[in-house]
Amino acid sequence: MKYPVIVALDPPRGRDPVTWSIKVIDSLRSKPAGYKIGLPLLVRAGTRGAADIASVMPPEALRVADLKLADIGPVMILTASAAVEAGYTHVIAHPFMGVEGGLRDLADYLRGVGAELVLLVSMSNPGAVIYFDQFIDEFVLTGSRLGVWGYVAPATRPHIVRRVREVLARSPNPSAKIVSPGIGAQGQRPWAAIKAGADYEIVGRSVTRAESPENALENLYGSHAP
Amino acid sequence: MKYPVIVALDPPRGRDPVTWSIKVIDSLRSKPAGYKIGLPLLVRAGTRGAADIASVMPPEALRVADLKLADIGPVMILTASAAVEAGYTHVIAHPFMGVEGGLRDLADYLRGVGAELVLLVSMSNPGAVIYFDQFIDEFVLTGSRLGVWGYVAPATRPHIVRRVREVLARSPNPSAKIVSPGIGAQGQRPWAAIKAGADYEIVGRSVTRAESPENALENLYGSHAP
Numbered sequence: 070m071k072y073p074v075i076v077a078l079d080p081p082r083g084r085d086p087v088t089w090s091i092k093v094i095d096s097l098r099s100k101p102a103g104y105k106i107g108l109p110l111l112v113r114a115g116t117r118g119a120a121d122i123a124s125v126m127p128p129e130a131l132r133v134a135d136l137k138l139a140d141i142g143p144v145m146i147l148t149a150s151a152a153v154e155a156g157y158t159h160v161i162a163h164p165f166m167g168v169e170g171g172l173r174d175l176a177d178y179l180r181g182v183g184a185e186l187v188l189l190v191s192m193s194n195p196g197a198v199i200y201f202d203q204f205i206d207e208f209v210l211t212g213s214r215l216g217v218w219g220y221v222a223p224a225t226r227p228h229i230v231r232r233v234r235e236v237l238a239r240s241p242n243p244s245a246k247i248v249s250p251g252i253g254a255q256g257q258r259p260w261a262a263i264k265a266g267a268d269y270e271i272v273g274r275s276v277t278r279a280e281s282p283e284n285a286l287e288n289l290y291g292s293h294a295p
Numbered sequence: 296m297k298y299p300v301i302v303a304l305d306p307p308r309g310r311d312p313v314t315w316s317i318k319v320i321d322s323l324r325s326k327p328a329g330y331k332i333g334l335p336l337l338v339r340a341g342t343r344g345a346a347d348i349a350s351v352m353p354p355e356a357l358r359v360a361d362l363k364l365a366d367i368g369p370v371m372i373l374t375a376s377a378a379v380e381a382g383y384t385h386v387i388a389h390p391f392m393g394v395e396g397g398l399r400d401l402a403d404y405l406r407g408v409g410a411e412l413v414l415l416v417s418m419s420n421p422g423a424v425i426y427f428d429q430f431i432d433e434f435v436l437t438g439s440r441l442g443v444w445g446y447v448a449p450a451t452r453p454h455i456v457r458r459v460r461e462v463l464a465r466s467p468n469p470s471a472k473i474v475s476p477g478i479g480a481q482g483q484r485p486w487a488a489i490k491a492g493a494d495y496e497i498v499g500r501s502v503t504r505a506e507s508p509e510n511a512l513e514n515l516y517g518s519h520a521p
Binding site for chain 2: 082107108109111112113115116137139140141142144147148151163164165166167168169170171172173192193194195196197198199200201204
């Protein structure tokens with residue numbers, strides 16, 4: 070790993086998602102800390118396509134399935150298991166379904182198969198502020214109780230990232246990770262979330278749609294020291 | 296349509312989801328008002344498998360994709376479009392991402408392709424009560440502003456169904472539908488949600504896993520008049 074970056078594989082419409090993703094990974098190799106696929110890719114490529122993509126990632130790369138799961142426990146487990154069987158190691162879920170009959174089931178399942186739960190605590194779109202931001206502290210403590218690997222907090226709103234880090238510092242698991250989307254195309258500058266307390270920044274189109282993803286990543290992260 | 300029921304196609308693990316679903320639909324035909332697939336089925340069967348399932352549903356059947364979408368607008372549209380292209384007419388999304396940069400984008404997309412948005416306002420698992428139930432009225436009015444086709448409210452908690460119907464009665468769209476899961480395996484009795492103000496009840500395993508789904512549906516709904 071050269072940069073604390075997770076690259077979001079969001080294939081353009083009309084392109085074969087598997088071929089496109091493999092080409093991006095071939096260009097970037099081990100420079101990012103990991104790669105992230107979303108629900109649209111999993112639905113379009115299927116578990117077999119998602120597995121083909123995971124198979125070309127470097128062994129040490131984080132393999133994040135950004136499924137934004139938000140259902141009752143048994144249904145989330147069924148969806149998550151498709152990603153886990155395809156080789157993904159980290160699964161993102163929402164907090165609003167609560168623990169009982171929801172997140173606890175998912176956390177237990179993921180622990181049992183050696184995968185990690187990543188809990189979303191807020192989102193980057195303006196509408197999300199209304200509901201999510203009332204419960205940031207509560208969601209972090211929920212994650213802490215469940216022993217989650219980490220949290221997703223938006224790079225576009227660094228004060229949320231700082232808040233999550235503050236609450237984590239007083240929690241039983243202060244070293245839990247913070248992963249922050251919103252760098253590049255969504256408007257935030259490289260390193261902004263890291264400076265606010267995140268461990269990884271998520272970068273998508275501004276790297277993956279460049280002619281050379283490798284050069285784009287170097288230009289974004291190599292020239293702006295933290 | 297003989298009964299105001301939407302049958303949830305939740306294939307057992309280890310069975311081919313397409314073959315299994317088609318067999319269930321062949322048994323039930325036009326007796327239920329519609330059929331619902333979930334995210335696990337869409338992920339495992341892929342868009343092609345989901346399309347094969349939709350193609351055997353009677354023409355008048357509601358075709359519900361219970362994706363529980365909960366992401367920023369552009370990502371929800373990508374996932375929803377996979378279901379729409381596979382022939383599904385109704386897409387279920389969460390309310391917590393809010394309207395701006397979230398639900399408005401999805402509502403506009405679905406309207407543009409002639410499909411319907413169904414907004415989840417609460418869930419059946421115990422943990423969901425904590426967050427969802429604070430915002431029931433607000434979520435119904437959000438849906439009303441967006442012109443949604445209907446709402447999902449849990450049959451297991453009929454007072455929530457009644458509340459949604461009350462708020463709808465004072466809204467600009469009092470005839471919006473209410474769809475209620477939780478009948479049968481999840482514990483609620485047939486007609487309980489309809490009596491509380493729902494338009495459709497969602498039934499899954501207690502019908503689909505019976506030797507004859509048709510007989511099971513008749514036994515559940517035919518013998519208990521409303």
